[in-house]
Amino acid sequence: MNPSNTASSRLRVTVGQSCLAGTKDQNEDCTGVRIGAGEDLCTKGVAAVVADGVGAASGSKVASETCVQGFLSDYFSTPDSWTVKTSAQRVMDGLNRWLYGQGHAEGLSDEKGYVSTLSAMVLRSRTAFIFHIGDTRVYRMRDGVMEQLTRDHRSVVSRQTSYLNRAMGLNLSLQVDYKEVVLEVGDCFLLCSDGVHDWMTDDLISEVLLSSKGLEHTAAELTERALAAGSDDNVTSLLLRVDELPESDMEEAARILGERPFPPLLDPGMKLDGLEVEEILVESTRSQLYRVTDLENGRELVMKTPSPNYRDDKDYIARFVAEEWIGKRVSHKNLVQVVQRDRKPTFLYYLMESLDGKNLAQWLEEKKGKPAVEEVVGIVKQIVDAVRALHRKETLHQDLKLENVIISDQGKVCVIDYGSCSVAGLKESPSDKDEEVLGTLDFSAPEYRMPDSEKANTRADQFSIAMIAYHLLTGGKCPYGDKWEKADSLRDFHALEYIPSYRYQAMVPVWMDGALKKALRVSPSSRYPSMSEWMHDMGHPNPEFMESRHLPMMERDPVKFWKLISALLFVLVVILMVLGDF
Structure with missing residues (x-):
C-alpha cells in the first residue's frame, strides 16, 4: 500500500501486510487497516487490527473476521466526543458479547465457540493507543531498537502444552490490556500472529524489519521466513510506519x-x-x-x-x-x-x-506619563494585530495589561503570557475560572467580574486593549475613576460614569475618545463588533462621535487646533520681522 495522500500537517503512514494460510487448509487469521478520510483522520486517526481465530474453536474463522471487520467499522462510527480509549473498549465489548452469545446459541462450550485473539492499534494525532487480548503481538521498531509492547495471555502447562487464558468470545468478562505510546516520525509497528513470532527469534524479526525494503516486501518476508522455519500455523504480519505527524492537540x-x-x-x-x-x-x-x-x-x-x-x-x-x-x-x-x-x-x-525592550508600564514611566497620541495609536494597533491572531485560533488572551506587552527601542510591540488564555471547546476546570481567567482587575472586562453575565468573547479582549490605550493616553488614569475596582455587580457597573480621556490629555481628539468610550462600554454587545472597525475609528474621525462639534476646536481636535495656532504664530512672527525692517 502506498503512503496515504494527506497534507503534511496531518498524520501520514505507510502500510504493508501479509496474511497466509500456510500449511493449513483454512486461514483463520485476519488483518486489516483503515485510514480515516478527511476529518476522520483527525478525529479517529488510523486503525490497524490483527486477529487469530483459536484453532480449537469451531467458529474461529468467523470470529477473527468479525473482530477485524467489526472493529474497523464500529470504531469509526463512534461519536467524535468519545475518547479513543472509550470508543475502542466499547466496540470490543460489543464484539465480545456477540461472539460469546453466538457460541452459546449454537450450544458450544466457551472454548469451542467463536473465539479469537485480537491486537488493535489506533494512531491518532501523535499517540498510539494499543488494545490487546490473547497471544497476537505488537512490536515497535524505533532508532534500530525493537521492543515488544504487548504480553501474551497464555498459560503454560508444560514445554509442549499451553492454552489461552484470555481471548475475545471466551467469556462475558472482557479484560483488555491498554497502553498509550507517544509517536515519533520513523516509528515502525509490527502486529503479528503466533504463527510468526513463535517461529522467529526477536533478533531475526529485528533483522528483517531493519532491511531497507518496502513494507509490503518486508511483511511478506516475515511470513515466508516463519514458514521456512517450520511454522505449521497461519502466518500474519502487518507493518505500519509513521511518516509524518501533526501538531499535538490540547x-x-x-x-x-x-x-x-x-x-x-x-x-x-x-x-x-x-x-x-x-x-x-x-x-x-x-x-x-x-x-x-x-x-x-x-x-x-x-x-x-x-x-x-x-x-x-x-x-x-x-x-x-x-x-x-x-x-x-x-x-x-x-x-x-x-x-x-x-x-x-x-x-x-x-x-x-528572549525579547529586548521594556513593558508598557516601564515605557509609560519613561515617557513621564505623556506619550504622543500617534505613538499610542501605533502601539495599540500592534496589540490588536497580535490578539486578532489569537482570535483566529479561537483563543482569548484574557490577561491583557501593561506588564504583558513588551515594546522594543525600535517601537515593535510583543504580547506575552498565555497563562490565562481560553481556547474554544476546551473544558475549563473550576480553578481556571476562579484564579486564572479573571486576569488583572484594572484591565479585565466587566463580564469576568459580574455573576450571571454574558459569556466572555473577543469583545472582552477588545475592552482590555481599550483600557491599555486609555491608560497610555492619560498617564495611567482609569476611565471610570476610583469606583471601578469596587464594582462587582451589574448595578455597580451601570452606575459608573465614563470620564473622557481628553480631560486628562488635551491632545486626544473628541472623535478618538468616542471610539475609546464605545470599546469600553460595560455591555459587550454595545462595543465594536470587530477589532478592525474599532481601529478604523481610532485613526479616522467618525461623525457619530462628532456630536460635540459645537465644542471649541481645542476640545474637538486639539492636534489640528495647535497646528493652526502654530501656523498663525509663524505668520505673525514673519509679519513682525518684515515691519521691523521698515
Whole structure:
C-alpha cells in the first residue's frame, strides 16, 4: 500500500501486510487497516487490527473476521466526543458479547465457540493507543531498537502444552490490556500472529524489519521466513510506519507533558537539558521565569517552570501545559514565540524567545506619563494585530495589561503570557475560572467580574486593549475613576460614569475618545463588533462621535487646533520681522 495522500500537517503512514494460510487448509487469521478520510483522520486517526481465530474453536474463522471487520467499522462510527480509549473498549465489548452469545446459541462450550485473539492499534494525532487480548503481538521498531509492547495471555502447562487464558468470545468478562505510546516520525509497528513470532527469534524479526525494503516486501518476508522455519500455523504480519505527524492537540499535550517531573528551583550557573541559567527574571508562588542560554548554539531564551507548590495539582498542571500548546499553535510577529528545541526536555517547562525592550508600564514611566497620541495609536494597533491572531485560533488572551506587552527601542510591540488564555471547546476546570481567567482587575472586562453575565468573547479582549490605550493616553488614569475596582455587580457597573480621556490629555481628539468610550462600554454587545472597525475609528474621525462639534476646536481636535495656532504664530512672527525692517 502506498503512503496515504494527506497534507503534511496531518498524520501520514505507510502500510504493508501479509496474511497466509500456510500449511493449513483454512486461514483463520485476519488483518486489516483503515485510514480515516478527511476529518476522520483527525478525529479517529488510523486503525490497524490483527486477529487469530483459536484453532480449537469451531467458529474461529468467523470470529477473527468479525473482530477485524467489526472493529474497523464500529470504531469509526463512534461519536467524535468519545475518547479513543472509550470508543475502542466499547466496540470490543460489543464484539465480545456477540461472539460469546453466538457460541452459546449454537450450544458450544466457551472454548469451542467463536473465539479469537485480537491486537488493535489506533494512531491518532501523535499517540498510539494499543488494545490487546490473547497471544497476537505488537512490536515497535524505533532508532534500530525493537521492543515488544504487548504480553501474551497464555498459560503454560508444560514445554509442549499451553492454552489461552484470555481471548475475545471466551467469556462475558472482557479484560483488555491498554497502553498509550507517544509517536515519533520513523516509528515502525509490527502486529503479528503466533504463527510468526513463535517461529522467529526477536533478533531475526529485528533483522528483517531493519532491511531497507518496502513494507509490503518486508511483511511478506516475515511470513515466508516463519514458514521456512517450520511454522505449521497461519502466518500474519502487518507493518505500519509513521511518516509524518501533526501538531499535538490540547488533550494529548496535557497527557504527554504532564508525565514529566517538575524541575527544581534553579539558580544562576545551574544547567538543565543543555540550558544554562543566566538570571532569575521572575519568581512567584505560581511559576518561575529564567533567562537561559542554549549551550548548543549560544541562543538566549526564556524558560518558564511550574511552581513546586502545585506538584500534585492536576488542574494547575493542565493549565501550565496549555500555555505551551497555545504558544505553539499561533505564530505572529507581535506574539511571543514558544521555542521548540531538537533536544527533548526531561522536566516540565517550556521555552520562549528572549525579547529586548521594556513593558508598557516601564515605557509609560519613561515617557513621564505623556506619550504622543500617534505613538499610542501605533502601539495599540500592534496589540490588536497580535490578539486578532489569537482570535483566529479561537483563543482569548484574557490577561491583557501593561506588564504583558513588551515594546522594543525600535517601537515593535510583543504580547506575552498565555497563562490565562481560553481556547474554544476546551473544558475549563473550576480553578481556571476562579484564579486564572479573571486576569488583572484594572484591565479585565466587566463580564469576568459580574455573576450571571454574558459569556466572555473577543469583545472582552477588545475592552482590555481599550483600557491599555486609555491608560497610555492619560498617564495611567482609569476611565471610570476610583469606583471601578469596587464594582462587582451589574448595578455597580451601570452606575459608573465614563470620564473622557481628553480631560486628562488635551491632545486626544473628541472623535478618538468616542471610539475609546464605545470599546469600553460595560455591555459587550454595545462595543465594536470587530477589532478592525474599532481601529478604523481610532485613526479616522467618525461623525457619530462628532456630536460635540459645537465644542471649541481645542476640545474637538486639539492636534489640528495647535497646528493652526502654530501656523498663525509663524505668520505673525514673519509679519513682525518684515515691519521691523521698515
